[in-house]
Amino acid sequence: MKRHQVTIVDIAKKLNLSKSTVSRVLTGHPSVSDKTRQAVLELAEQLDYQRNMLSISLLNRKSNTIGIIVPEFISSYFPQVIMGAQEVAAEAGYNTIICHSNETYETEVANTKLMLANQVDGVLVSLTKETRNFDHLKIFERKGIPIVFFNRVCEDMDVPKVMVDDYEGAFRAVEHLVKRKKKRIAHLAGPDSLPISVKRLKGYKAALKKYNIPIDEELIIPYDLSIGKVKIYVNHLLRLANPPDAIFCINDPTAIEALQIVKKKGLDVPKDIAIVGFSNDFASDLIDPPLTTVSQPVREIGSTAAQLLIDQINRDVSEWKSIIKVLKTELIVRKSS
Template identity: 75%
Template sequence: MKRHQVTIIDIAKELNLSKSTVSRALTGHKSVKPDTRQAVLELAEKLDYQRNMLAISLITKKTNTIGIIVPEFHSSYFPKAIIGAQEVASKAGYSTVICQSDETYETEVANTRVMLANQVDGILVSITKETKNFDHLKIFQRKGIPIVFFNRVCDEMDVPKVIVDDYDGSFRAVSHLIERGRKRIAHLAGPYSLKISEKRLNGYKAALRKHNVAFDEDLVISYDLNIDKVKIYVNHLLNMENPPDAIFAVNDPTAIETIQVIKKRGLRVPEDIAVVGFSNDFVSGLIDPALTTVAQPVKEIGQAAAQLLIDQINREVGDWKAIIRVLKTELIIRKSS
């Protein structure tokens, strides 16, 4: 026997209210008295009433859904950022659609199509290492759909962004190594297509200048964040006639793999070579030796990005503001340095 699906009419009859009053109560309209709204919500829950989101979206022109596109799930960074974003979105009455791009431009483009098909009210985006063309993201601007970048951002688009001070974090990490007596500090950098890689490299160079340590371009290796290649690059550095006495890595996964390679060579960390990472990934404090790293307020980044997006959604297009939030990092000193 087919179960009867509860409708607004059923709730209205039960409470002796008009359909329009029940409808406004279910959508949180301010014109409905709090006790009336409470009675409607309690009965709706008791009767297992399911709101027709399609019908509501046709009336309000909103789906109360935001999209989140991230480049990868291999590290703990993006899951933590998403948790922060979802907390803010949920409190504001928004559901989330999440896609990860597997660090490929083509998948990122496909993910934006998914977001458009789902008619999201706005999107949060952190781009892939391959992304150099942003036409697929500019579509959202043309359609009047707000977009906020976080972590990995696009400078071509004048929209809100949430980042950390990568330059300062890198500067303090390398300064720490120099203050510990290290003079030949190598840098395993990320791809130069990413602004975070560029800023961390610049912070590295600035720290060397500040402490009168000569810059050696042979000690800087930019790579595509494919962890399988770290072994090749670290062994190359260790095989140099004058090898480095420290390595500053663009992120924690790179730093953790660096430590494993060094140990397999029979060298000690930090006695023979110190290692510092960036991000404070979950496992950075669990490895042996525990990794010195630059911590980012990842959950707060997600929260700030979601709040900026919701603020944009609630504004008229002409009132959108391209706010840039820059959060501070913290140097976490552990045994690897």
């Protein structure tokens, strides 16, 4: 038997109140007495009343919902960012819709359509490795819906962004390897479509230049972040006539995979070849040897991005500001280097 869904009319009848009074209570309107508010909320809880969020959003022109679009869940990075964002959103009275684009442009486009269909008040986005066209994201701007990028940002859009100092983090990682007497430092880089890849590559090159170590393009391998390809590239590096004595990786999943491959070859880490990652993923401290990595304030990235988004939602469209927040990284030295 189908269960009757409790409506505002049911609550109004039981309390002998008008529908408009009950509606004002359930939508948080201030012009209701405390006694009436308490009676309505208590009965609503007893009857397990579920608000029709679409109807409320049509009335208020707000859904009190924000969207979060992330490219992957391979590492702990994006789940931690989401947790940081959700804490701020919940405190401000916002629900969250989370979409995973699985590193594909087509899925990211579909995710944005879902966000628009659910009438989100704003959206946090980290781009896929494939995203080079941003028309689907510019729709939010045209509709007056705030958007904030984090980590993998769109430099073509003049909107708020939250990122870390990727250049500085990469510079310090490579400088650390140089100070460990490493001279042939390879770099497994990310795709040049991502600004973080470009900045980390620049940091890598700047550190080598500072210490007068020639930049050997043979040791720089950009790749599409597909972990299955790491074995191909690491084996290629090890087969060089003059192989590297260290590898700086674009992120921790790449570094962890590289470390396992090097060990299977019977090489000692870090004596024969040192390995450094970027992100300080949960797994980086659990492998053998533990991974040296560049730590990012991941929760802070999420909370900062969410607060920027909510600030934008609460402003008039004409007052939106394209704030850029750049957070600091920290080199965590472990036994892989």
